């Protein structure tokens with residue numbers, strides 16, 4: 001007898017897509033070619049997984065819940081191009097993905113932000129991504145300077161890729177219904193990270209430090225995060241950025257110029 005479907009574990013963000021139209025919409029947006037390889041995070045009950053297996057050459061699906069994975073292995077036994085892996089997607093070796101992998105997933109919302117950072121860090125291997133997320137994270141990903149949602153995630157995601165909000169998804173498309181709204185975001189690859197940043201670790205550190213104290217001016221926020229005040233003043237001047245501005249008003253290009261200018265300061269930033 002086939003295994004019964006285990007009850008949903010909300011702790012693991014288990015809100016399953018039950019609307020076949022929504023699954024079709026996601027597959028259409030992913031625009032998979034038969035020679036492409038896919039990574040799915042959190043296959044759940046496997047409805048999206050089956051559609052992915054039909055559209056792509058191969059699918060790696062990483063599921064944390066052992067009971068669900070056992071159920072899924074039986075349910076999708078006829079999907080011969082599926083590599084179902086039991087484990088934590090936060091610990092997945094993204095650097096081993098086939099070159100040009102397409103990531104398609106209805107992410108577990110409780111870990112969506114750290115997962116996004118992992119995926120963005122692995123962008124060299126990834127051709128594009130279609131991700132279901134909670135609406136507030138989706139808005140942060142596409143926010144522009146001056147928007148309320150603009151922050152670290154906006155700058156780092158838009159540096160690494162080109163995210164766009166594809167469509168909103170009603171809670172009625174899931175069982176159990178999530179308490180928050182959902183949206184699908186598509187990330188297209190940038191040919192060249194634009195603007196070019198030579199020291200990405202420093203760029204990330206500056207973006208994080210600049211937003212660490214949202215209400216403060218840039219100069220004060222960077223100082224409070226331990227950067228030498230004289231270095232900041234010189235770097236802001238040479239980047240042409242007014243020290244009285246706040247991080248939430250700076251565009252990607254300006255963060256890149258600031259990071260160049262701080263790198264050019266040499267000693268002041270090395271000791272940061």
Ligand code: SAM
Nearest residue numbers: 012015016017042043044063064088089106108
């Ligand atoms: N893809 C399915 C769907 O659309 O119906 C399920 C999506 S559900 C929102 C998220 C899935 O991610 C669940 O199956 C959950 O068990 C799994 N999950 C939660 N945390 C995980 C983690 N750290 N690594 C891998 N999978 C995880």
